[in-house]
Amino acid sequence: MCSPDRLCFYCYVYILVEFIEWFEGEYDNWAQASSNPTSFAHIFLSHQRTGEFSFHCEQRYSHEKEPYRSKDIVIVPKGDVILVQNPVNDLIFQKMGNVYRGVNKPGVMVKGAELVSRVELGPNYYVVIDGGIDKNGKQVWGSENGPFIFDKKDK
Numbered sequence: 377m378c379s380p381d382r383l384c385f386y387c388y389v390y391i392l393v394e395f396i397e398w399f400e401g402e403y404d405n406w407a408q409a410s411s412n413p414t415s416f417a418h419i420f421l422s423h424q425r426t427g428e429f430s431f432h433c434e435q436r437y438s439h440e441k442e443p444y445r446s447k448d449i450v451i452v453p454k455g456d457v458i459l460v461q462n463p464v465n466d467l468i469f470q471k472m473g474n475v476y477r478g479v480n481k482p483g484v485m486v487k488g489a490e491l492v493s494r495v496e497l498g499p500n501y502y503v504v505i506d507g508g509i510d511k512n513g514k515q516v517w518g519s520e521n522g523p524f525i526f527d528k529k530d531k
Contacts, residue, residue, distance in 0.1 A: 391471055392453050395497070398476070399451070399460075400425050403502050403526035404438070415521035421502065433462075465491055474498070489516045494523070502526040 400423050409418035418438040423431050429451045434443040452459040460467040460478065464486065469478040478495035485491070489508030496503040503525050507518025 388453065392451075392458065395458050395469065395471075395476055396425075396429070396451060398497050398499050398528075399423050399502075400431070402529045404529060405524050405526045407527060408525045409438075412521070416524065419524065419526075421526050465493070467493060467495060469495070469497070487517055492518075500528045502528070 403421040403423075405416060405419050405421075409416045420434075420436050420438060422434045424433075426432050426448070431449050431451070433445075433447050433449055435445040436443040447462050447464075449460055449462045452461055456470065458469040458476070460469060465480045465484040467478040467480055469476045476497040478493075478497070480491055480493040483490065487508050489510050491506065492509055493504070493506045503523045505519055505523035507515050510516045
């Protein structure tokens with residue numbers, strides 16, 4: 377039986393399988409971009425499975441053929457969290473109610489500022505915001521208009 381501080385084997389496997397099913401697929405933010413084109417570019421996001429726990433991820437603008445970001449990631453279950461390991465920084469996800477919420481490990485510097493990433497993954501959506509915070513606590517790069525909201529299109 378599962379307890380709040382310890383997952384049973386079946387719950388552990390269920391959460392991992394569910395996370396991977398939700399994560400895998402094609403996403404875009406057309407609804408967001410079309411309703412607010414001056415603040416959000418139209419972006420395609422792809423999470424293509426390459427192995428049991430590995431994915432190739434790409435992001436590209438709708439008007440471009442080539443991705444502006446491409447990386448390989450590995451999903452690693454660790455107790456009651458799921459790590460999404462990538463070349464820049466790992467994201468740490470935890471199931472909270474009916475969604476998975478993720479944050480990056482602190483202390484990683486990108487473009488001269490500390491990386492701050494927050495993600496929410498649902499069965500049909502992926503919401504993400506990334507930014508760089510300088511030593512004075514000021515955001516120096518990243519979205520100033522809130523998170524990007526991606527709707528899942530296909531698996």
